[in-house]
Amino acid sequence: MTLSQDVANRRTFAIISHPDAGKTTITEQLLLFGGVVRQAGTVKARKSGNFAKSDWMEIEQKRGISVTSSVMQFDYEGKRINILDTPGHEDFSEDTYRTLMAVDSAVMVIDSAKGIEPQTKKLFKICKMRGIPIFTFMNKLDRDGRDPMDLIAELEEVLGIEGYPMNWPIGMGKELKGLYDRYHNRVALFRPESDGTTYLPLDDNGDIDDSQPLKTDSWYEDARDNMELIEDAGNQFSEAKIASGDQTPVFFGSALANFGVKTFLETYLKFAPQPAAHRTEENDDIEPTDNEFSGFVFKIQANMDPKHRDRIAFVRICSGLFQRGMDVTLGRTGRTMRLSNVTQFMADTRENVETAVAGDIIGLYDTGNYQIGDTIYTGKKKLQFEKLPQFTPELFVRVTAKNVMKQKSFHKGIQQLVQEGAIQLYTSYTTGDYILGAVGQLQFEVFQFRMKNEYNSDVIMEPMGHKIARWIDSDQLDERMSSSRNLLVKDLAGDPLFLFENQFAERWFTEKYPDVKLASKL
Numbered sequence: 001m002t003l004s005q006d007v008a009n010r011r012t013f014a015i016i017s018h019p020d021a022g023k024t025t026i027t028e029q030l031l032l033f034g035g036v037v038r039q040a041g042t043v044k045a046r047k048s049g050n051f052a053k054s055d056w057m058e059i060e061q062k063r064g065i066s067v068t069s070s071v072m073q074f075d076y077e078g079k080r081i082n083i084l085d086t087p088g089h090e091d092f093s094e095d096t097y098r099t100l101m102a103v104d105s106a107v108m109v110i111d112s113a114k115g116i117e118p119q120t121k122k123l124f125k126i127c128k129m130r131g132i133p134i135f136t137f138m139n140k141l142d143r144d145g146r147d148p149m150d151l152i153a154e155l156e157e158v159l160g161i162e163g164y165p166m167n168w169p170i171g172m173g174k175e176l177k178g179l180y181d182r183y184h185n186r187v188a189l190f191r192p193e194s195d196g197t198t199y200l201p202l203d204d205n206g207d208i209d210d211s212q213p214l215k216t217d218s219w220y221e222d223a224r225d226n227m228e229l230i231e232d233a234g235n236q237f238s239e240a241k242i243a244s245g246d247q248t249p250v251f252f253g254s255a256l257a258n259f260g261v262k263t264f265l266e267t268y269l270k271f272a273p274q275p276a277a278h279r280t281e282e283n284d285d286i287e288p289t290d291n292e293f294s295g296f297v298f299k300i301q302a303n304m305d306p307k308h309r310d311r312i313a314f315v316r317i318c319s320g321l322f323q324r325g326m327d328v329t330l331g332r333t334g335r336t337m338r339l340s341n342v343t344q345f346m347a348d349t350r351e352n353v354e355t356a357v358a359g360d361i362i363g364l365y366d367t368g369n370y371q372i373g374d375t376i377y378t379g380k381k382k383l384q385f386e387k388l389p390q391f392t393p394e395l396f397v398r399v400t401a402k403n404v405m406k407q408k409s410f411h412k413g414i415q416q417l418v419q420e421g422a423i424q425l426y427t428s429y430t431t432g433d434y435i436l437g438a439v440g441q442l443q444f445e446v447f448q449f450r451m452k453n454e455y456n457s458d459v460i461m462e463p464m465g466h467k468i469a470r471w472i473d474s475d476q477l478d479e480r481m482s483s484s485r486n487l488l489v490k491d492l493a494g495d496p497l498f499l500f501e502n503q504f505a506e507r508w509f510t511e512k513y514p515d516v517k518l519a520s521k522l
């Protein structure tokens, strides 16, 4: 197969959702179709299994579970699919955001009883910013949920994206009869007791045969009425809008009952984009079929094996062909790196990878050479892909070393973990205190754990709670403006910013200093 055929077959995406919407369940179904897992329930059992958070880290250490489950690769109908996990909830961190920089499209799973929830909104915003296509799965149709019409309207009202229903529920909850599939011109019957799905074809009027008992069912009539209404007054299907992320095809179904998931996958594969070009800092677009190899590090996972202290740098390949043992340049340092110890992620095994192409994710075993955002490439021309966006932290802690005699390892640990991009570091102007910022609580816990494990440094973290971070211009810097309610600190680059106690403090400040411009990072 040629490189361009190989690239054309790649589909790399992330599933975004609020916790409990059904992301794991749907992922499992997809892996099942891909023949990767034989029995639904395996991913879930590994993922949750009622482990406490601290166990989670132990488990991660021992088995590298979060790595194997954070990228899953499988083949389906001639396509090679890479699913990147975006942990939600307590696992939420900057990793989650950065992962979205490495995908070409996103699948948004919504609990049809709940509609759009906060975490979905946050993740959606990032996808929107990138302008990537988003496909929506309205899940849990086997339960009573909200009116489908409301759910579609909510997409537009809350997220500002047009919804285009590809199918429509015929009843729901106990009354779920099937899906009216206008895209495939068929009705899929819900038969939870049988294995396969039965399809009834639609005639030219978009109707099923008179002999079908469903024909006179009021739920069926209802679904047809709604479809007709949408046909007349709803959004027009637009591939261009889907491609730019302005319209989302909406599929209804039930991941748990495996109803509508296969149709979703197959239709998704038809419309989801193959790997796109990536922009460099010099504003060049690197095409995925470019003969030179290139990629960027979007995530670093440390402590895979406590005995070896190894880390894995996750690389999204942007162009060319990866071959095991090849030499690449690491742009930041200019050094040549030999890529010999590289892994790929076929769901439950970590195999040593021989070749991979644009769209694929490879894991480089790393002894401390890579940082998040690094570009690697072959060829003479120096390459640096656009910087990964920085996310404004929302949670803050004051951090000190428990043992004052161990300042050296404390500083070394902090410097390295901050460099790696695991957490943000701020320094107070007035006291010189170290303050850590994160977007999710788990980041702090991982930080504390790694400081102890990798640098033998016990840290004390004093929660400062939620804060609002706002950057100011250096020429407007005046240390007298700092107070406990608006603490003046500098970030790693030395740029000054305020950590406001809350919105009142911010408002008070803007009234007192109307000339000082406040800016958030994202």
Ligand code: GDP
Residues within 6 Å of the ligand: 017, 018, 019, 020, 021, 022, 023, 024, 025, 026, 044, 139, 140, 141, 142, 143, 253, 254, 255, 256, 257
């Ligand atoms: P995640 O947190 O988004 O990964 O959600 P999970 O896949 O773990 O699902 C959360 C809960 O919802 C679990 O108890 C699932 O069994 C359940 N669930 C997932 N999909 C469905 C569905 O289609 N119908 C019903 N009734 N329950 C579902």
